Amino acid sequence: MKIGLRTIKTALGAVIAMVLAYELKLDYWSTAGIITILSVQNTTRYSFSVAGLRIGATILAFGLAILSFWLLGFNPWAFGLFLLLFIPLAMQLRLQEGIVVSAVLVSHFLLQKSYSWYWLSNEFELMLIGVGVALLFNLFMPSLMAQIKGFQNTAEDELRQILLQMAEQLTGTTDVPTWQHLGALLTVIRKGRNWASRQQDNQLLVENDFYRSYFEMRRNQYEMLRQMQANLDQITLSLKESAPIRELLTETATTLAEPTKVPHLQKSVTKLQKKFDAAPLPTNRAEFESRAHLYLFLLDFETLLTLAGDFYEKVVLTEK
Template identity: 40%
Template sequence: MKFIGYRTLKTGIGAAVAMIIAKELGLEYSVSAGIITILSIQSTKKQSVIIAVQRIGAFILALFLSIIIFKLLGYNPLAFGVFLLIFIPLTVRFNLDQGIVVSSVLITHLLVQKSTELFWIWNELSLMLIGVGVALLLNLYMPSIEGKIKEDQNYIEEKMKEILIHMADTLKNNDFSIKEDELVTSLEKRLHKGRNRAYNNFNNFFLLDTSYYVQYMEMRIQQFETIKRMREHFQRFFMTYEQTIMIADFTENVANSIYEENTAEGLLNQLNFLRDEFRKMALPSTREEFENRAMLFQFLNDLEQFLLIKHNFKKDVMNGNE
């Protein structure tokens, strides 16, 4: 485990650089530039740009309001309170709320100096631009996390395969595995971690389309929700029939075909063939057999949904590449 993360390193360097620049330019309250940089370092490039635009926009609004209010009410706590009562709702209304704290702190400099002269306006604007600018420059480079995302993909596919194989064994032996609960828990955690990583990767590019990994993770999360529904059926399975063995074998086949590039089209055709075979078989002879077979067919319907999610995903990806 790293003691100092990459973002922490950028924050420390950025704050120092911003303060040095502000001081060398002869700006008052130069430490504020460093604080703005600290608050502006983000985990993705797109987020950094959005924050920068919001803060600059909020500060321009703050300058406009403070000049008017301080001229009318003077440089006192009451005037600053009135400023906040007007400024905060306006920033929220125009979606500039990320700039509330930073802008308010810079405006207090005008309050302390009891001046809205051009020198002080330029001083505060410069502090904002330096702080935000240094943060943007540092955020231009983000380490690639594509390798980590591919590791997530491999892990997710392997765990889904293991869970489906456990399901197939349960269908054949009526013996529910405790290990399957552990697999489901670890898979759920990795899915959410993988989705967060995919979105971070997506937000680190302006021109290159990296939405594939986001779509992939969303697809696997949908499949995971289907797996959870499939597992619920096992609480009601209490008999094994010829159809049970057939579905178990098919489930195992699905498990061995879970890899990324599979379109699931062949498996869907096999599933339809399996249904046709079931229609040719004798009907249930007892109530218990009827209920059990109904649950079994519901399990098969969920397995079909599991495959359709993958099939639709691959179809959308191929259409997007045309």
């Protein structure tokens, strides 16, 4: 049986919250522990968001509870009226995170048949202790950078393999599993982006969106690669224009992690496009179609490089 960090934080936080509430001589002190359990979240920023929503929902609930008990007295009908008013209003105000906790706190008014200042203060202190302890524990989140960099390396390995396989297919090889690698690339990009978002949401004072932007750039490149492969599959002839493109694909694969190489690669693509424009017209339909798909392949390849160039220019150079 594996016990995760969140489980440890939840258990320890609940104990501390209950001890604090007990030492402060609050009634229903165990409720503080329950609130802590419900308030420990996966990311630091989301924990702060939930805490604010629950405090707001508690204030709203207390106001509606006082109205309901004043109108109908301390009985189940009054509690039902409170729920009829509170739940839809909380949903409309997007305070649904605090519905259950607030309802539990209001039930204490019903049990005590009072909403005096003492009980209002008691219940609000339980809420503050519960969410406060949860927030304190959620400030300590493990770094996810090792996993994120692992996804980055895997994505670059897949991308490198795809480019080399495309170069191989341009030699006339047909049995190339490029589509399988494209599927693997998409999977690792999605995982990397999710983990990068979690890491970013755990940083309250530091704004560093590098990895989330990185995986977004790779996601856009994936779409270009899909279009490139679709055009590549339509090329039925061996064309002389394929040789320099093969060399460029291979060079790109070997310099994938070197931002300074991108401008050089972009210039090489531009030169190839000019050679295409100056080349003699095709002599038959098959050659025309193959050259057209190869030209479209080159255009998408140019876009793929542009995406990388823009990313490194705007994100990497800006951070430096």
